[in-house]
Amino acid sequence: MTLIQSRSPQNPDDIVEERVPVTPEHVQVLAGRVRAAQLTWRRQDPSSRAAALRGAADRLRTRADEATALIVREVGKPAMEARAEVSRAAAILDYYAQSCFAPTGELLAPTLPANQPGLLFTERRPRGVAGLVTPWNFPLAIPVWKAAPALAAGNGVLLKPSPSALACGNLVQQLFDGLLPANLLHVVPGGADTGQAVIQAADVASFTGSESVGRKVVAAATQGGLPVQAEMGGQNAAVVLPDADPATTAIMLAGAAMGYAGQKCTATRRIIVVGDAAVFTEALVAAVAALRVGDPTNVDVVVGPVITEAARHRVLDAVSAARAAGGRVLTNDIATRDGFYVAPTLLDSVDPGHSVACEETFGPVATIFAVPNVRAAAFLANSVRFGLVTSVHGRDIGRLFELTKAIDTGLIRVNAPTTGVDFHAPFGGEKASSHGPREQGTAALDFYTSLHTVTFATPPLTSAEEAS
Ligand code: NAD
Numbered sequence: 001m002t003l004i005q006s007r008s009p010q011n012p013d014d015i016v017e018e019r020v021p022v023t024p025e026h027v028q029v030l031a032g033r034v035r036a037a038q039l040t041w042r043r044q045d046p047s048s049r050a051a052a053l054r055g056a057a058d059r060l061r062t063r064a065d066e067a068t069a070l071i072v073r074e075v076g077k078p079a080m081e082a083r084a085e086v087s088r089a090a091a092i093l094d095y096y097a098q099s100c101f102a103p104t105g106e107l108l109a110p111t112l113p114a115n116q117p118g119l120l121f122t123e124r125r126p127r128g129v130a131g132l133v134t135p136w137n138f139p140l141a142i143p144v145w146k147a148a149p150a151l152a153a154g155n156g157v158l159l160k161p162s163p164s165a166l167a168c169g170n171l172v173q174q175l176f177d178g179l180l181p182a183n184l185l186h187v188v189p190g191g192a193d194t195g196q197a198v199i200q201a202a203d204v205a206s207f208t209g210s211e212s213v214g215r216k217v218v219a220a221a222t223q224g225g226l227p228v229q230a231e232m233g234g235q236n237a238a239v240v241l242p243d244a245d246p247a248t249t250a251i252m253l254a255g256a257a258m259g260y261a262g263q264k265c266t267a268t269r270r271i272i273v274v275g276d277a278a279v280f281t282e283a284l285v286a287a288v289a290a291l292r293v294g295d296p297t298n299v300d301v302v303v304g305p306v307i308t309e310a311a312r313h314r315v316l317d318a319v320s321a322a323r324a325a326g327g328r329v330l331t332n333d334i335a336t337r338d339g340f341y342v343a344p345t346l347l348d349s350v351d352p353g354h355s356v357a358c359e360e361t362f363g364p365v366a367t368i369f370a371v372p373n374v375r376a377a378a379f380l381a382n383s384v385r386f387g388l389v390t391s392v393h394g395r396d397i398g399r400l401f402e403l404t405k406a407i408d409t410g411l412i413r414v415n416a417p418t419t420g421v422d423f424h425a426p427f428g429g430e431k432a433s434s435h436g437p438r439e440q441g442t443a444a445l446d447f448y449t450s451l452h453t454v455t456f457a458t459p460p461l462t463s464a465e466e467a468s
Contacts, residue, residue: 001020001021002021003018003019003020004018004019004020004021004163004166004189004190004191005017005018005163005166006074006136006163006164006165006166006167007308008073008074008076008339009075009076009304009305009306009307009308009339009340010076010295010296010297010304010305010338010339010340011338011339012309012338012339012340014073016070016073016074016166016167017074017166017167017170018166019166019189020189021189021190021191021193021194022188022189022190022194023190023193023194023197024193024194024196024197024200026188027158027188027190027194027197027198027201028197028201030158030183030186030188030201031129031158031198031201031202033183033186034129034156034157034158034183034184034185034186035128035129035156036183037156037180037181037182037183037184038126038128038129038154038155038156038184040181041151041154041155041156041180041181041184042125042126042154042155044154046100046101047100049097049100049151049152049154050097050098050100050101050152051097051179052097052151052176052179052180053093053094053096053097053100053148053151053152054093054094054097055179056093056175056176056179057090057091057093057094057097059174059175059179060086060089060090060093060175061090063171064083064086064087064090067086067089067140067171068082068083068086069082069297070167070168070171071085071086071139071140071168072296072297073167073297074136074139074164074165074166074167074168075136075137075139075164075165075168075307076261076296076304076305076306076307076339076340077137077260077296077304078259078260078296078298078299078301078302078303078304079296079297079298079299079301080299080302081259081260082296085138085140085141086140088141088423089140089141089144089145091423092141092144092145092148092423093144093148093175095148095423095424096148096149096151096152096444097148097152099149099152099153099442099445100152102442102445104123104124104125104449105121105122105123105124106122106124106451107442109122110122114455114456114457116457116458117457117458118455118456118457118458119454119455119456120453120454120455120456121453121454121456122451122452122453122454123451123452123454124153124445124446124449124450124451124452125154125449125450125452126153126154126155126448126449127155127203127204127227127448127449127450128155128156128202128203128204129155129156129157129158129201129202129203129204130146130147130150130155130156130157130158130202130203130204130205130206130448131158131160131198131199131201131202131203131204131205131206131226132146132147132150132157132158132159132160132198132205132206132207133160133195133198133199133205133206133207133208133209133217134146134159134160134161134162134165134207134208134209135162135165135208135209135210136161136162136163136164136165136307137260137263137264137265137307138264139161139162139165139168139169140168140171140172142208143159143161143168143169143172144172144175145423145439145440145444146159146206146208146439146444147159147172147176147185149439149440149444149445149447149448150204150206150444150448151176151180151184151185152445153445153448153449154449155203155204155448156183156184156185157184157185157186158185158186158188158198158201158202159172159185159186159187159188159198160187160188160189160190160194160195160198161187161189162209163189163190163191164307164308166189169187169189170187172187173185173186173187192213192216195213195217196216196217196220199217199220199221199224199226199228200220200224202221202226203226204226204227204228204447204448205217205221205226205227205228205229206228206229206230206439206447207228207229207230207231208230208231208232208265209230209232210232210233210360211232211233211360211386211432211433214230214231214232214435215230217230218230218435218436227436227437227447227450228435228436229428229434229435229436229437229438229439229447230434230435230436231265231427231428231429231433231434231439232265232429232432232433232434232435233265233360233362233386233388233432233433234265234266234267234269234360234386234388234389234418234429234433235269235270235357235358235359235360235384235385235386235388236266236267236268236269236270236386236388236389236390236391236409236418237268237269237270237271237272237380237381237384237390237391237418238253238256238257238268238270238271238272238390238391238392238393238417238418239272239274239377239378239381239390239391239392239393239403240253240271240272240273240274240280240393240394241274241374241392241393241394241395241396241399241400241403242274242275242276242394243394243395243396244280244393244394244395246279246280246282246283247283247287249280249283249393250280250283250284250286250287251287251290252393252416252417253268253271253284253287253366253391253393253417254284254287254288254290254291254344255291255302255417255419256268256391256417256418256419257269257271257288257344257346257364257366258288258291258302258303258344258364258366259291259302259303259419260302260303260304261303261304261305261306261342261344261363261364262344262361262362262363262364262365262366263306263307263362263363264419265388265433266388266389266411266418266419266420266421267418267419268366268391268417268418268419269357269360269361269365269366269367270357270366270367270369270380270381270384271284271366271367271368271369272369272370272371272377272380272381273368273369273370273371274371274372274373274374274376274377275370275372276370277348277368277369277370281330281348281368284346284368285330285331285346288331288344288346289331289332291303291344293334293341293343293344294337294341303344303364304341305339305340305341305342306340306341306342306362306363306364307340308340309340311340311362311363312340312341312342312363314361314362314363315342315345315361315362315363315364315365316342318355318356318361318363318365319345319347319356319365321354321355321356322347322350322354322356322367325350325351325354326349326350326351327347327348327349327350327354327356327367328347328348328349329345329346329347330346330347330348330368331343331344331345331346342363342364343364344364344365345364345365345366346366346367346368347365347366347367347368348367348368348369350367350369352369352380352383357369357384358383358384358385360386374399374402374403374406375406377403378403378406378407381407381409382406382407382408385431385432386429386431386432386433387408387409387410387429387430387431387432387433387434388409388410388411388429388430388433388434389409389410389411389412389413389418389429390407390409390411390412390413390418391412391413391414391415391416391417391418392404392407392412392413392414392415393414393415394415400414400415408430408431409429409430409433410427410428410429410430410433410434410438411427411428411429421440422440422441423440423441424440424441425440425441426438426439426440426441426442426443427439427440427441427443428443
């Protein structure tokens with residue numbers, strides 16, 4: 001059996017974790033155990049479900065330094081961001097712990113007028129086994145933002161983490177060990193076969209990752225008749241209006257485009273400047289040059305390595321292709337280092353239809369465009385197949401409003417970077433970025449449950465009761 005390994009992207013000789021992939025056959029066995037454990041869990045009172053999730057949050061806070069160091073080492077996330085991810089994961093667990101006490105009927109109609117004496121009410125019930133397939137780039141927060149609502153709602157979980165985040169996957173298992181009934185949650189390391197088996201064994205499926213894999217997951221889940229959600233790529237735009245302050249906006253966008261080496265689905269990939277772009281471009285080039293690139297263990301570093309050598313080549317090839325087609329690189333290269341580093345790269349003079357502008361490179365590359373007016377900005381922002389998030393920057397409330405109305409992405413952020421997620425709000429995209437219902441917030445609780453309508457009539461009076 002071939003082992004799967006995760007390696008530290010800043011120090012590729014460092015093998016962080018090695019595992020034997022869980023075979024599809026064994027996934028089926030584990031799914032059976034999860035399903036059996038779920039029958040007990042779904043009947044547990046809300047206080048004990050909440051206590052288990054809160055216990056996992058407490059455990060994570062106790063192990064925050066270790067978890068932060070593991071994320072930095074395994075996926076090369078800069079230390080400051082890794083620490084924030086750990087805090088966020090703990091907060092997500094707290095949030096869903098509390099949701100164990102939330103109403104379980106349809107919120108706008110928990111009880112309805114009944115046509116006979118008695119009650120007519122709705123009730124949300126867990127679906128069974130949640131099959132979760134996750135990427136490497138938020139190796140703790142994404143598994144937790146899927147598993148926590150699934151568990152809170154009374155489901156069991158099969159979680160397949162990315163092969164590039166095996167140790168973080170183990171950590172997720174450890175967070176819950178001993179707090180949940182035995183076998184309620186299994187983390188199953190493996191590749192595509194294991195992922196497919198998880199989808200086939202589940203009653204509800206949630207995926208985050210690339211668009212190409214997401215389509216396969218959606219196809220498998222749909223064929224099996226499962227409710228499925230898939231959060232996939234983005235090619236996100238930031239629109240800069242003429243009255244945006246160049247210096248502060250440039251700093252915000254430099255971080256949103258290049259932070260964590262651009263490896264966020266919400267990273268800014270296209271910067272659309274309304275009017276003359278010269279002053280803003282200069283400010284942005286300066287802001288990108290000021291970002292510290294290097295070893296992600298250093299708390300001042302904003303841009304670490306990309307995840308693999310293949311990812312590095314993908315990014316470099318995308319930049320070369322853009323240059324060959326007339327694109328101009330506005331930023332400087334970086335000194336060669338060990339590890340999978342790529343210089344943060346700003347481009348202009350690129351055709352908006354070029355693949356570097358339309359397809360996800362998932363690295364520290366962004367392209368600047370100038371457009372004459374707000375309408376042209378909205379048109380260009382909406383012109384790609386993806387539809388995850390757009391940010392707009394400026395002061396004129398009328399123009400900001402006009403733009404937010406015209407933008408077609410699932411998330412729209414005014415004077416805030418495209419990056420950044422509120423775990424208590426619905427999260428998801430449009431077009432090729434997403435499939436199925438939103439995740440996070442209360443939307444996740446809806447997704448991991450099915451809605452039942454119960455007519456509960458009182459029995460007719462017996463003749464003795466009628467007589468009395
Ligand atoms: P990926 O698609 O390569 O892998 C995601 C997961 O799917 C991994 O666990 C992988 O092992 C598994 N997988 C691979 N082939 C499979 C198959 N045939 N069937 C079932 N599972 C399979 O993605 P990645 O490289 O880990 O992550 C980067 C991608 O994730 C980027 O495209 C990024 O935009 C996207 N992403 C999206 C969001 C979002 O919320 N929209 C968030 C984070 C990352």
